[in-house]
Amino acid sequence: MAVTIKDVAHASGVHVSTVSRTFSAAHLVNAETRARVLAAAHQLGYRPNRAARALSTRRTGNLGLIVADIANPFFPPLIKAAQAHARASDHHVFVADTDEQARVEEELIRSMATQVDGALLVASRLSNRVINELSADVPFVVVNRRPPGLPAVLMDVASGARQAVEHLAGLGHREVALLSGPRASWTNQNLERAAAEEAERHGVRLHRLGPNQPTEEGGAAAAPDLLATGATAALAYNDLVALGLVGELRSRGLAVPDDLSVVGVDNTDTARHCDLTTVDMPTAAAGRAAIDLLLRRITSGDAPGTVTLDTRLIVRGSTAPPAG
Amino acid sequence: MAVTIKDVAHASGVHVSTVSRTFSAAHLVNAETRARVLAAAHQLGYRPNRAARALSTRRTGNLGLIVADIANPFFPPLIKAAQAHARASDHHVFVADTDEQARVEEELIRSMATQVDGALLVASRLSNRVINELSADVPFVVVNRRPPGLPAVLMDVASGARQAVEHLAGLGHREVALLSGPRASWTNQNLERAAAEEAERHGVRLHRLGPNQPTEEGGAAAAPDLLATGATAALAYNDLVALGLVGELRSRGLAVPDDLSVVGVDNTDTARHCDLTTVDMPTAAAGRAAIDLLLRRITSGDAPGTVTLDTRLIVRGSTAPPAG
DNA sequence: GGGGAATTTGCAAACGGTTGCATGAACATC
DNA sequence: GATGTTCATGCAACCGTTTGCAAATTCCCC
Secondary structure (H helix, E strand, O other): OOOOHHHHHHHOOOHHHHHHHHHHHHOOOHHHHHHHHHHHEEEEEEOOOOOOHHHHOOOOOOEEEEEHHHOOOOHHHHHHHHHHHHHHHOOEEEEEEEEOOOHHHHHHHHHHHOOOOEEEEEOOOOOOOHHHHHHHOEEEEEEEEOOOOOOOOEEEEEHHHHHHOOOOHOOOOOEEEEEEEOOOOOOHHHHHHHHHHHHHHOOOEEEOOOOOOOOHHHHHOHHHHHHHHOEEEEOOHHHHHHHHHHHHHHOOOOOOOOOOOOEEEOOHHHHHHHEEEEEEEEEHHHHHHHHHHHHHHHHHHOOOOEEEOOEEOOOOOOOOOOOO | OOOOOHHHHHOOOOHHHHHHHHHHHHOOOOHHHHHHHHHHHHOOOOOHHHHHHHHOOOOOOOEEEOOOOOOOOOOHHHHHHHHHHHHHHHEEEEEEEOOOOOHHHHHHHHHHHHHOOOEEEEEEOOOOHHHHHHHHOOOOEEOOOOOOOOOOOEEEHHHHHHHHHHHHHOOOOEEEEOOOOOOHHHHHHHHHHHHHHHHHHHEEEEEEEEOOOOOOOHHHHOOOHHHHHOOOOOEEEEEHHHHHHHHHHHHOOOOOOOOOOOEEOOOHHHHHHHHEEEEEEHHHHHHHHHHHHHHHHHHHHOOOOEEEEEEEOOOOOOOOOOOO
């Protein structure tokens, strides 16, 4: 059915190889011939078959993008930016949702391997060992992760986390809870470390709670433990956790920020709507940067280093001085 | 580099065609041989090259999923459900974001055409003519659209819209504004029609405003016109528009729902967080149903009909009786 | 034990492109 | 006018897999 290079060759009276060159190495074909071929191609509605081309060139023009949960509002802006940026270089993006499960993640990457030139791993839950193993098949760029030897884009949550703790300390909070996220999350590790250091610096006592599911349910479920600590403020792994917590507190008759201050991480649209103080993550910039690194790695084969993007605190209405 | 069928053939002492059959028509190969081939394949870490396979079979095992805006929280649950469902049938999903632009949408579909077996068009902005033209190249299933002759999954916003108007009328509102969305949106057309009918039935005057951008900015921008109408309640094209409106009203010193009731459409997570009354759209179910239709269409070639899913109003705190 | 069917395998031609090499034409150089 | 370049094109092999056809083997039945 589809019109192939052969049809174009026949229609324009040249060999298929000439047609091929017209599209992939135009300078090798005579201007006049090229015009004839292009006219025929256009008239027939010819479009090169990327899969077939990939067979010889070993370039599919596709990129993979692996995320833990598309429905987590942290990801869509990154996906969107990455995709738009990839499209500008004539690359398509395969988006895959791993459902936060390492096993699914691995399987998706494996089955995607032959169809992409490279992949972005965002907030991967895989072990470094597995990542390294897989990276033999597919060139990776990771986001918010630091497997040794792989190019990475990092949204350095530490800077924002320090600002958050400082902000809370400045408001007068002396007992702050940290609702941590998945153990395997690089962001979580950094968050924990930075928060602990900064708490120490300000003489704030930090109660670590977790790991929690990085979802609203996780945040809601953490409420009892949190209340038991006597903390007057909470810093959550991400906005979903923060909002889950806020919801649960409200349904227990507690007011935010009057009874308890809450800070999230990610600065999702939802946080903005809910007037949540949060750490802004430059997701769109990270998406673009990651695509840049990946394309550079693919085309020139070099393994470019690490890009670190700063984060910063956005103060909104969910934080206030402690009650009493 | 990658291990191919040839390597497996060599390692197990059979012809490549036997290896091929082991994977795609196992019953044609002797049990003993099959075991040997599988062992070799496993040991070498062989994975069939889908792109190469696609060349002969004309089946890529990939599906396209075209959405207007991944960052609109309406889409991710649908994407997620569709993808999980597709994966269960060993299909991959190409997600593409059109940025609400018909031109981009068309181009994406065209360049995706050779790499997918079929595609889901969600809330397409293309004209029926273009959709039909493209559907010669790619089997489509559309969501929230009714191009004649194409299988469709419809989330019937009309039922929810009627409930919404009835709800507002019941609260005592007599002047309701409708903040409509993109002209090309099937959902918008249905919403307008159903709201108008139901308003008529309840003696409510409906002020149509729009078309508005289906974003928060669009909602915010509509505030002045809305206030000029003297309406005491607003029904918005979607939750984003509703929330944009709410934000703008608040910044003008107006309270929701005390001064004005607002109803959204989609029942996104954001709406839930913001306590917005809204029409629930069964996005996950629609995603699954659409994949079902698409796979059926692809495998058995028949063009199954239309699936309609009902919507219903979720009453929350953004609606109340009119002031005074 | 001979004939036919069924089972298992190999061969080779596709699928739609790309690309190294060879051929041929046009042109310039001396 | 012989020689050497450059440019444009064709030829054919190849990318990894599938599949119709034929050959070879085994099995069954009379």
